[in-house]
Amino acid sequence: MIEFRQxxxxxxxxxxxxxxxxxxxxxxxxSLIGPNGSGKSTLLRxxxxxxxxxxxxxxxxxxxxxxxxxxxxxxxVAFMPQSRSVPSITVRGxxxxxxxxxxxxSRKMMARDKQAVAQAMEQTGVAEWADRDLxxxxxxxxxxxxxxxxxxxxxxxxxxxEPLTSFDPVAALEMxxxxxxxxxxxxxxxxxx
Numbered sequence: 001m002i003e004f005r006q007x008x009x010x011x012x013x014x015x016x017x018x019x020x021x022x023x024x025x026x027x028x029x030x031s032l033i034g035p036n037g038s039g040k041s042t043l044l045r046x047x048x049x050x051x052x053x054x055x056x057x058x059x060x061x062x063x064x065x066x067x068x069x070x071x072x073x074x075x076x077v078a079f080m081p082q083s084r085s086v087p088s089i090t091v092r093g094x095x096x097x098x099x100x101x102x103x104x105x106s107r108k109m110m111a112r113d114k115q116a117v118a119q120a121m122e123q124t125g126v127a128e129w130a131d132r133d134l135x136x137x138x139x140x141x142x143x144x145x146x147x148x149x150x151x152x153x154x155x156x157x158x159x160x161x162e163p164l165t166s167f168d169p170v171a172a173l174e175m176x177x178x179x180x181x182x183x184x185x186x187x188x189x190x191x192x193x
Contacts (some may be wrong), residue, residue, distance in 0.1 A: 001023055001059075001060075001061065001062075001132075001187070002021040002023065002024050002027065002047070002058070002059070002060045002134070003022075003057075003058065003059040003060075004020050004021055004022050004023070004043070004047075004056070004058055004060075004158055005021055005056050005057045005058070005137075006019045006020070006021050006055060006056035006057075006072060006149040007019070007020045007021070007046060007055070007056040007057070007058060007138055008053070008054045008055035008056055009042060009043075009046045009051050009052065009053050009054050009055075009101070009187060010042065010051075010054065011042070011051075014053075015054070016039045016042040017030075017039035017043050017046075018041055018055075019055070019056070020043060020056070020063050021035050021051070021056075022071070024189055025187070026156070026184075026186070027184055027186050028183060028187070028188070029179055029180065029183050029185055029188045029189075029190070029192075030116070030188065030189045031074075031189075031190055031191070032044070032189065032191040032192070033190055033191075033192055034191075038193075039163075040161070041081075041082055041161050041191060042192035043083060043191075044079065044159045044161050044189070044191060045079075045081075046058065047060075047065070047072075047077065047159055047189075048073065048077050048079040048159065049065060049068070049073055050148075051092065053065070053066075060073075060077060061076060061156060061157075069103050072108055074100070074153070075101045075102070075153075075154075075155060076155055076156060076157060077155055077157040077158075077159060077162070078098070078149075078150035078151075078153040078155040078158045078159070079150070079158075079159045079160075080147060080149075080150045080158070080160045080161060080163060081144050081158070081161050082162040082165065083189075084146075085182065086134055086142065087135075088133060088134075088135060089133070089134050089136060090130065090131050090132060090133060090134065091121070091130050091131070091137070091145045091148075092117065092121070092130040092131065092133060093125055094134055094145055094146070094147045094148075094149055095120055095126070095145065095148045095152050096109065096117050096152070097120055097149055097152075098116075098117070098148075098149040098150060098151070098152030098153035098154075099113040099116060099153070100115060100122065100190050101153065102154075104166060108185045109123035116152050117152050118155055119151075119152075120148040120149070120151035120152035121142050121148050121182050122150075123148070123178070124144045124145075124151065124178065125152060125174075125178075126141070126144050126145050126147040126148050129141065129145070130145055138166070139166025139167075140167040140168065140171045140175055141168045142166070143163060143164075143165065143166050143167065143175070144152070144153075144175070147160070147163065147175075147178075149183065151182075154187075155186070156186060156187060157186065157187045157188070157189075158186050158187070158188050158189075158191070159181075159189050160188070160190035161189075161190070161191050162191055162192060163190050164176075164192060
C-alpha cells in the first residue's frame with residue numbers, strides 16, 4: 001500500500017499541492033485526474049523523493065518515504081515521468097537502466113537482470129525493437145520502452161505521469177489493457193487529463 005498523508009509540496013515558494021490524503025492498495029489502478037497545473041506531476045515527483053515534502057508524509061509499504069535510502073526506494077518505486085530527453089541508446093540499453101538499483105559497483109548485469117529486461121520488453125511489446133535507437137521510435141513506441149524500463153525495475157509500486165501521451169486511440173487502448181494486466185502484481189498510480 002502507498003499512503004499520502006496530508007502531503008504538501010511545491011516549487012520555490014509556490015505551493016503546488018496542499019494537504020493531499022489518500023491511499024492505494026495493491027491490485028488497483030488509481031488515476032490522478034485534473035487539468036494542467038493542478039499538481040498531479042508534483043505529487044508523483046514527491047512520492048519518489050524528487051521534491052521535498054513541506055508537510056505530511058508518504059508511506060510506502062508501511063515505511064515513511066523519509067526513511068528510505070536511494071537504492072531501497074529505487075527497488076520499491078518506479079517512476080515514468082511525463083517528459084524526458086531522448087538519449088542516443090538502444091531500447092535494450094534503456095530498459096537495462098531499470099536494473100541499476102540491483103547492480104553492484106561494476107554495473108555488470110547478471111543472468112537474472114538480463115532475464116528481467118527480456119521479460120519487461122516482451123510484456124510491453126518492445127522486444128522486436130531491442131536493437132533500435134530510441135530516437136528512431138515514435139512517441140508512443142518510446143512510451144512503451146520507458147514502461148518496459150519501469151517494469152524491469154521490478155518494484156511493487158509504479159507511478160506513471162501521463163503514460164498515454166503520444167498514443168493514438170488503438171495504442172492507448174493497448175496500453176490501458178497492459179496496465180490492467182499489471183495491476184495484480186503492482187500498485188499503479190497514473191496521472192491524466
